[in-house]
Amino acid sequence: MTTAATSWIIFRRSMRYTLRKPAWVVFGLVQPMLYLALFGPLLNRISQAPGFDGGNTWRVFVPGLLVQQGLFSAVFVGFGILSEIRSGTLDRMRISAAGESGLMLGRMLRDAVVLTAQAVLLTLGALVAGLRAPVGGVLAAFALVTVVGLAVAGLAYGLALTVRHEEAYGQLVNALMLPAMLLSGVLLPLALAPHWLSLLAKANPVSHVVTAERALFAGEFGSSDTLVGVAVAAALAVVAVWFAARAIRRSS
Amino acid sequence: MISAQGLSHSYRTRFGVVEAVRGVDLEVAEGEMVGFLGPNGAGKTTTVRMLTTLLTPDGGTATVAGHDVVRERAAVRRAIGYVGQSSGGTEHLVSDELRTQARLQGMTAADAAARAAELTVRFELDAFAGRPLSRLSGGQRRRVDLALGLVHRPAVLFLDEPSSGLDPQSRANLWDHLRGLRAEHGTTVFLTTHYLEEADQLCDRIVVIDGGRVIASDTAEALKSRIGGDVVTLETDRISDAATVVARLVPGCDLDTTPAGVQFHVAHAQRLLPELLRALDLADVALESVSVKRPTLDDVFLRLTGRSLREEGRPAPAPAPAPAAETAEAAAETAAEAETATETPNTEVTT
Numbered sequence: 229m230t231t232a233a234t235s236w237i238i239f240r241r242s243m244r245y246t247l248r249k250p251a252w253v254v255f256g257l258v259q260p261m262l263y264l265a266l267f268g269p270l271l272n273r274i275s276q277a278p279g280f281d282g283g284n285t286w287r288v289f290v291p292g293l294l295v296q297q298g299l300f301s302a303v304f305v306g307f308g309i310l311s312e313i314r315s316g317t318l319d320r321m322r323i324s325a326a327g328e329s330g331l332m333l334g335r336m337l338r339d340a341v342v343l344t345a346q347a348v349l350l351t352l353g354a355l356v357a358g359l360r361a362p363v364g365g366v367l368a369a370f371a372l373v374t375v376v377g378l379a380v381a382g383l384a385y386g387l388a389l390t391v392r393h394e395e396a397y398g399q400l401v402n403a404l405m406l407p408a409m410l411l412s413g414v415l416l417p418l419a420l421a422p423h424w425l426s427l428l429a430k431a432n433p434v435s436h437v438v439t440a441e442r443a444l445f446a447g448e449f450g451s452s453d454t455l456v457g458v459a460v461a462a463a464l465a466v467v468a469v470w471f472a473a474r475a476i477r478r479s480s
Numbered sequence: 481m482i483s484a485q486g487l488s489h490s491y492r493t494r495f496g497v498v499e500a501v502r503g504v505d506l507e508v509a510e511g512e513m514v515g516f517l518g519p520n521g522a523g524k525t526t527t528v529r530m531l532t533t534l535l536t537p538d539g540g541t542a543t544v545a546g547h548d549v550v551r552e553r554a555a556v557r558r559a560i561g562y563v564g565q566s567s568g569g570t571e572h573l574v575s576d577e578l579r580t581q582a583r584l585q586g587m588t589a590a591d592a593a594a595r596a597a598e599l600t601v602r603f604e605l606d607a608f609a610g611r612p613l614s615r616l617s618g619g620q621r622r623r624v625d626l627a628l629g630l631v632h633r634p635a636v637l638f639l640d641e642p643s644s645g646l647d648p649q650s651r652a653n654l655w656d657h658l659r660g661l662r663a664e665h666g667t668t669v670f671l672t673t674h675y676l677e678e679a680d681q682l683c684d685r686i687v688v689i690d691g692g693r694v695i696a697s698d699t700a701e702a703l704k705s706r707i708g709g710d711v712v713t714l715e716t717d718r719i720s721d722a723a724t725v726v727a728r729l730v731p732g733c734d735l736d737t738t739p740a741g742v743q744f745h746v747a748h749a750q751r752l753l754p755e756l757l758r759a760l761d762l763a764d765v766a767l768e769s770v771s772v773k774r775p776t777l778d779d780v781f782l783r784l785t786g787r788s789l790r791e792e793g794r795p796a797p798a799p800a801p802a803p804a805a806e807t808a809e810a811a812a813e814t815a816a817e818a819e820t821a822t823e824t825p826n827t828e829v830t831t
Contacts, residue, residue: 319564320563321581324584480535
């Protein structure tokens with residue numbers, strides 16, 4: 229069976245589950261909504277600070293929040309596959325005519341769709357809070373979020389299949405997540421950073437993705453910030469697909 | 481249908497290399513139902529995972545349904561059904577999982593739906609087809625697992641500890657389904673177990689594994705006959721007279737006296753009983769009771785390894801073939817007799 233056919237079957241299976249329990253998608257939004265309600269307003273007064281360019285601070289804050297949501301999704305996604313390993317479901321699916329990469333890719337696609345839906349809901353919430361941004365740019369930003377979702381899910385699956393234990397996985401993701409977040413300027417723009425910190429951040433691929441999201445929210449489709457961020461996200465997604473596929477083939 | 485030569489696998493752990501399987505040879509014919517019996521940690525699951533391509537062997541070769549498990553992994557995976565050790569279930573619905581698994585086996589949506597419906601009837605899943613797997617009882621979930629493994633009508637079915645954790649009724653139900661499967665479709669079945677009755681009642685042949693090596697392979701009957709036949713116990717007041725009669729009728733029968741009577745070993749005891757009872761009657765020996773106990777696979781395992789299966793693989797305190805003393809009583813009698821008393825259904829005749 230082709231990878232595409234397997235992916236489609238698995239995507240639909242995962243999606244049916246998600247649609248049966250949509251509450252999880254909403255629960256996953258509690259944290260970012262709190263950021264939106266309780267952290268976002270702090271930024272209004274500093275709109276003159278570097279990185280905000282005197283405009284709508286939500287336009288800077290919301291894109292970062294979307295990427296942060298993408299990073300956090302790694303936790304749920306990884307624990308999800310670990311429970312499928314534990315219950316024997318993954319082994320059962322591997323003993324079939326299915327392509328193993330498809331077993332991963334189908335799940336990754338569902339995760340990307342869920343993240344995108346969350347991004348849409350978050351952005352709607354931000355509109356209420358005071359976000360004003362060009363529609364085309366925001367829609368493009370959602371597309372980039374989808375790519376981020378694919379990348380994060382693939383890396384999470386690869387990692388979970390490699391360590392295979394909930395506890396170890398939790399620790400590992402925690403250890404990786406915090407620096408990835410702090411060094412990407414998700415909460416405050418890196419324009420505020422001292423030189424050494426911005427150098428470190430440049431080495432973190434996530435920072436380029438955040439920068440691209442902000443550029444898209446500002447309606448800059450063709451800027452180098454956008455192009456670099458999109459390229460980095462796409463490259464991460466390709467690496468993630470490869471990593472997840474390799475992990476399941478080697479898993480035993 | 482299954483053929484393995486010198487299959488081996490080691491795990492690296494923090495405490496060093498563990499040789500889980502050390503050169504397993506296996507031959508399973510088409511349509512055969514084989515039980516892979518051994519204590520926990522004997523290497524059963526590791527062997528099955530190698531035969532089902534989930535684990536790459538470190539050494540040796542194996543073919544399943546005519547395909548090499550390493551070089552033709554995909555072909556093996558299409559040909560076999562696999563029911564692994566399950567713990568808990570997923571949140572996905574039973575009917576959904578059946579259809580998804582059928583689709584993963586390459587069926588069209590329509591075929592998958594039809595097959596799922598067919599299996600739902602066959603394995604009596606109707607009542608909970610719309611429930612998530614995690615909400616089923618152990619027996620219900622096992623039936624679903626079995627249905628999932630059979631979605632594509634595989635020629636070979638592997639089951640890893642299928643009745644582990646099931647209540648006796650669910651276990652009997654599972655056995656019925658496995659027997660039916662073989663009778664109707666001639667499916668080759670290879671199952672691991674550490675339940676003696678399971679291997680005994682269900683399987684054509686039993687392969688005993690211990691410490692990563694196959695230590696015996698035969699029918700349950702043949703394995704049991706290795707330990708000198710049935711145990712016959714006569715309860716009576718006139719012990720010495722009874723002993724005299726038995727010794728005359730069955731010479732060399734390992735005769736032993738107990739506080740309540742006599743005990744001896746003989747092959748096919750049921751054929752001897754009429755004659756024995758007549759002789760005892762003629763000698764004026766009144767009996768309280770007569771019992772015949774068939775030797776169990778546990779006795780066999782004990783004889784082969786020096787340990788009881790029920791000890792779950794703990795090493796024996798005494799070297800083989802001296803049996804491990806479990807209780808004071810067991811130490812007093814021979815271990816085979818002590819083991820038998822606890823679990824086997826026995827034929828008992830009371831006069």
